[in-house]
Amino acid sequence: MNATTIPVVEVLSAEKVFGNGTRALDPISLTVEPGEFITLLGPSGCGKSTLLKMIANLIEPSEGRINWWRGGHEAVGKPGRKLVFVFQDATLMPWAKVASNVRLPLDLAGVERSEADRRVARSLDLVGLSQFGRHYPRQLSGGMQMRASIARALVDEPDLLLMDEPFGALDEITRNRLDADLLQLWHEKKLTIIFVTHSIYEAVFLSTRVVVMAARPGRILREVIIDEPHPRGESFRVSQAFAAYARELQHLLVEASQGPASGAGDPVAGEAA
């Protein structure tokens, strides 16, 4: 199929100036090929979320354009071109059980009940929540709620997954475990993922390519390819290569937060951990 050879997303000199005059993004260009795991890394306020929301078509670029699978947004959602956004918090409906929450995209699309239930069960199984379909969200821990949110994202069998700091609110141990699970899912399902994070270590561990962004104005500073084979396990986290990538990104982040023009960057934005 030639569908696998066309880029999933092309951001073509897209820039964003908000209604109040805030210049969130200078013109940005970025091409995402199928099967990539891209992380957007950068100090707070550099426009990572803005870029991701433009790619999700939640906000429009002020200038420039975005192509999805070489076309406009109309074709998004068709089989083979499904795009799903995972929010920073789980965003579950508190009145609905976990299974109903996960089934929501299928219900909205009018998928037949028995077929939907089958897919919900499979999706819950993928994230390790098969025992919890009949629980309410408040009965789950934060990490489990996030898993439920990912199960909901996977139930529609997305081709492109956009994730805005999905594990940002979790402790490090839980985050590492979810990272590893996500990476395995990406590998098995041949997904394309664009992932926003503040964490250098998360970026190195997950990505095939890290896009380092700088603030004021928001722009792409550098792209770093993480040339490591998959599957990646815990041994990668403690390897020389991992440390070298982390060091490189650390330097870039310091540069990013200093900023070339004003030098008024936030000194703590380059996250050291």
Added chain:
Amino acid sequence: MSTTSGKRLPPLMERPEFVRVAAPIAVGCLLLGLWEWLVHLYAIPQYLVPAPSAIARTLVADWDLLFSSLLITLKVTFLAFFVSVLIGTLVAFVFVQSRWIEMSLFPYAVLLQVTPVVAIAPLIIIWVKDPLPALVICATIVAIFPIISNTTLGLRSVNPGLLNLFRMNKASRWQELLRLRIPTALPYFFGGLRISSGLALIGAVVAEFVAGTGGTSAGLAYQILQAGFQINIPRLFAALFLITLAGVALFLLMVVLSRLALGHWHESELTPET
């Protein structure tokens, strides 16, 4: 404090559900006892303050009269409450369709709310010949506002993340309403019900006072008026007692309804242990 772990139930006094019922009842009995005692101690005449025992005797003796009046007052209350919920909810749905509609109509809802019902009741009673619909209209005017304002607020209080999720899944307006806005609004709606049910009773009683309807459609307010004229103070107190009882019962009914509808998920209905 003794520990409450293990299979053994804690002593009665440490069970919150028992204390919550028993404590107010104990206070009530104490006050009634004090009242009875003071009345006898100072030999207060019945036409000033009757003893609780005298009120209870009247309640039994005049039961047929008082009970039929109670039924009439309750009928007005429930009809007004029902109409308030129906119209109030519809109005709220109209309001959330657009800011323009809400902005142009909301001030009139407020107008309805701030106008004292005693002031408009005579007009309504003149315009509407039948006493029952007239009373229901008056009580509805009092009871409808909390439903409108709470439900409108609830329908608007949707989690923006969930709204984005629905939009990204290309949900129709109808799906958005049914699956997102209505469930979000339910806790607010039930909050409105609690206030509104009490107001419907107050509205019914006030309207009866103004209308002064006697004969076969005499509600509890009429009995209070008559008892006042005849200086039948025990009967006045008995009627008052029935009104209060009806108010408490209505409130409890709303609490139960709200628990049935929200008990499985909403914070307001969750006990700390779960």
